Amino acid sequence: IEEASETLSKLSAMKFDHVWTSPLSRCKRLASFCGFSDADCDDRLKEIAFGEWEMFSWDKLKEDARSQAWYEDWINVPAPGGESLLDQFFRVYEFIEEIRHSNYEKVCVFTHAGVITCAGIYSGLYSFRQAFKNVPPFGSINCLHFDRLSE
Numbered sequence: 001i002e003e004a005s006e007t008l009s010k011l012s013a014m015k016f017d018h019v020w021t022s023p024l025s026r027c028k029r030l031a032s033f034c035g036f037s038d039a040d041c042d043d044r045l046k047e048i049a050f051g052e053w054e055m056f057s058w059d060k061l062k063e064d065a066r067s068q069a070w071y072e073d074w075i076n077v078p079a080p081g082g083e084s085l086l087d088q089f090f091r092v093y094e095f096i097e098e099i100r101h102s103n104y105e106k107v108c109v110f111t112h113a114g115v116i117t118c119a120g121i122y123s124g125l126y127s128f129r130q131a132f133k134n135v136p137p138f139g140s141i142n143c144l145h146f147d148r149l150s151e
Contacts, residue, residue: 003139008034010141021110031110044095047112051082075128092118
């Protein structure tokens with residue numbers, strides 16, 4: 001509640017043309033708490049899919065022999081039954097491109113750290129290799145600017 005209240009306080013003075021949220025409950029709850037219960041859900045805003053490794057601790061992940069390949073190339077190698085960072089990036093890329101081609105100028109997105117990190121890569125703030133060094137904390141407000149495209 002404390003973190004959500006801080007987020008609400010930071011957003012209260014902002015106005016948006018449109019609001020989206022990840023369909024996962026933690027984002028939907030935060031969007032609703034912040035007054036955006038009617039935010040549009042979009043599957044492209046979900047956190048990276050870890051497939052068979054979903055909800056594994058880092059220690060548990062190390063026990064899986066397949067994890068070595070992922071640790072060596074987490075940008076391109078997907079988790080078993082899941083996706084790679086590059087897979088997630090292309091989901092986020094598609095979402096951002098859709099907004100850039102829209103009439104929206106200022107939007108709000110309630111999403112996960114990995115999605116925000118991919119948006120940062122898209123915007124040129126950092127490279128894929130720097131992704132894990134730039135993971136934003138829960139409830140943070142991250143303002144990214146993308147040029148709009150006209151038809």
